[in-house]
Amino acid sequence: MSTTDAGGPAPRRGRPTVLDRGAVATATFRLWTEHGYDAVGWSDIAEATGVSVRTLVRHFSRKSEIAWVGVPAATKRLREALRATPDDLPVGDAVRRSVLASVSHDPMLASAGVDWVRVVYAQEEIAGSAGAAYRPWIEELAGYIAGRVPEITRAAATAVASGYQAATFAALVAWSEGGARGDAVAATDEALRWLEIPPRPRTG
């Protein structure tokens, strides 16, 4: 499997290698699911993927980073869903539906389901880095909210978007910890229905 490491001729010293990050993540998720997050070291990931430890640590500064290789795709799904939203839909509904679109088409969630959520969402080291990892996703959502809601500041829009990200995350953790009954997306939907973005700031 060393072709994963470099698709063409042997790379020169210091030249960035071409790495299939998704393939590394899929293999690593499988190892995490089977053996637990803490038991899997860089050498195990190297063995499962055929990518050298040296190349892996050049691409991922921390093991937990591997959990977040899906964020660019999730951000793209979120952006496309937000763009496809009609302007007359209340902003809270628009945000909730687009967040669900971002979550529901996640290939990891679809293929590995509860195992993936247990590993990625409920593992403290990984969960702890979620907010930082999802920053592009949060900024995408904040941009939409700022465009839809008159008067809101960009800082407040970012705070609200961060709130939606954390609520989504917490809903998936609760779903996983509660025995993963029913559908993960439905559980997220149920939680996000209890958040609203008012057209004007609360005054109470």
Next chain:
Amino acid sequence: MSTTDAGGPAPRRGRPTVLDRGAVATATFRLWTEHGYDAVGWSDIAEATGVSVRTLVRHFSRKSEIAWVGVPAATKRLREALRATPDDLPVGDAVRRSVLASVSHDPMLASAGVDWVRVVYAQEEIAGSAGAAYRPWIEELAGYIAGRVPEITRAAATAVASGYQAATFAALVAWSEGGARGDAVAATDEALRWLEIPPRPRTG
């Protein structure tokens, strides 16, 4: 300052020492503010507090844990504010006001202000552990929301409370990154005014 380490006679092997966690945190915050989070090691903290490295690492499994010694007091302030809230106040206002009470009386925020926020909120390793560290605070808020809102599930209430925690955190980070103009609590208030908890779930 070795009296901080053990108030009474020399502790027996393995006996938990009595440690003034708040005093350790205050000294550590000062070091972080002066030298930056990454530059401060356990030995620096030991030197500044008179507590041995061995005792410190027995009480704090990670350096970032020192940032969260104020969470029990913040949780207590939140609980007291929620209990003092009249039942006829809309739940979103009750939550926002109580969160602000929890934040505004934070002694670290009051004494160190922007420096403390810069270190604690904007430092990635610390910010990454915020959600886990604030779990008791989140559960306190979730319990209140579950008691106030008919129909909401406990999982959804926890998700909403997690959203409020993250929004509060993001507001303080934005305030800090934006040059800390104005008051930190006012910035948090401004952000939380854009979140609402509906009396019934959204149906759109």
